[in-house]
Amino acid sequence: MTWLTSNRHVLWLVVAIGFGKTATGILIQGPTVGMSGVVFGVGAAAVVRSTGYALQDSSLETLQVIVVGLLTPLATGFLIVMIFAGQRWIADFSHFLGFLFGGAIEAMYVFDEHETDTDDGEGPAISKTIGR
Incomplete structure (x- = not known):
């Protein structure tokens, strides 16, 4: 993920995912311990970021x-596992x-960067983030 963006971006993503999943989990199910949910979040973010990079010349x-x-199918798979696995x-x-x-979270960044692409010959904005 840091290869596709930057260390700072991944740090912000880890903090935001950790806070979001923990706060929501406490409200709905109860507290959970560990960073495995963050690993799944960074995995989803990497899928979104790499898709944005692969489709940089396509429409939004x-x-x-x-x-x-x-x-959607990946999240549905996790939901089905969650429901049928029980406690x-x-x-x-x-x-x-x-x-x-x-x-x-990553979709917001990728979609925003895709919208700000210009036709000035410099290429899409998403490709400018690679290599930071």
Whole structure:
């Protein structure tokens, strides 16, 4: 993920996902311990970021459809595991929330960068973030 963006971006993402999943988890299910949900979130963010990079020459609408098309079955799979696994020592709900937060947070960045692309010959804004 840092190869696609920057260390600072990944740090912000980890903090935001950790806070979001923990706060939401406490309100809905109860506190969970560990960073595994954040790992799932960074994984979802990497999927979104790499999709944005791969589709940098396409329209914003195409990018949005592809991102939703990739994240929906994955999130649905986590939801199904969470529902059918029942109570166990693995915090499936934390993984599910981390995945949702990571994908959603990164999608905001990728979609915003895709919208600010210009036709000045410098290429899309998303490609400018690579190599930081």
